[in-house]
Amino acid sequence: MVFRRQHLCGCASAFKSNSVCLSHQSTPILDDKKFSKITLFPNPTNGNFSLSLGHQAETLNLKIFNMLGQVVLSRSYTSVERVENLSVEDPGIYFIKISNSNGGSQTLRLLVN
Template sequence: MKNILLFILLLSSHIVISQNLIEFRTASLVDGDYSLEGDVYLELFDDNSLNLRFDTNYLTQSNVFDVHVFLTNNNDYTQPIDTSGMLLVENIGTISGLNYSSGAMTFNLPSGVGINDYDHIVFVCIQFGQLHWGDGTFGSTSLGIIKNDFGSKLLAHPNPTDGNFSIDLGAVYESVEIILSDINGKLIRSESFRQEQLVNIPLKEPSGIYLITVQADNRKASIKLIKE
């Protein structure tokens, strides 16, 4: 019995629970007193977790000292910035050496924070007079799955993806067509499959937001996909 229990515990430790992206908001970063660029996302998943994700194009100057990232509804960045009432997400640069100045990173937000609770992101240099390092404004909420005629059994994961993306249709379909377009609807490519339930879609395109359309047996689904 002990051996069986140990096996079950070891097996469960290797189970990975995939998340499906439900909604997201995007902000493009702009300079304040220092250079700042790239895109950041608020991402809500089907397990009610909410993340703040920096895209791979995030970049600022390398000497990030005591810079704090806040979410806020107050876009008055007059120095010294009043951070009371703001949500502190992370300190991305310290005098002691932490220096997150480029590349992708994801921060988990506290439970109870909603995707529409804050409209702005601001970077504040606390150590040197609470300077306005840079900021961004989040757009309106976009749906991960825009249209779905397949019902609750349709699973599209992972979203965001690093390039390996799968769609589980919930049943085997005689003929399946997958159409990949850019966010403006321009066709990139289409593929056809037969007798498939699980369709694997390698995405070699650059980072960005794409639209995937799935058609099978007079059913249709449209999915907004984020490529990291």
């Protein structure tokens, strides 16, 4: 059996009844293409990872969510271009939401082995 799902963003997707459909909306942090090079490395990881913004951010809020939607880490930074020594202990898939004071946000996926 196949169902159609209407996401909050207006797009529709088909999925089987035994699958899980995850969707999210994100607003780019910056419109300028030269600053859109946000990288998360290494990915997949053993639990330790870093984040490079590719530009200097005045304010940065970072939240890491597990697959249940629970916040496992929440931090705020000022005047940062790179965030190092982040860590998640339990294996699984995580979502990292990066946002700024202007209301822009981006969500990245992280796989921890």
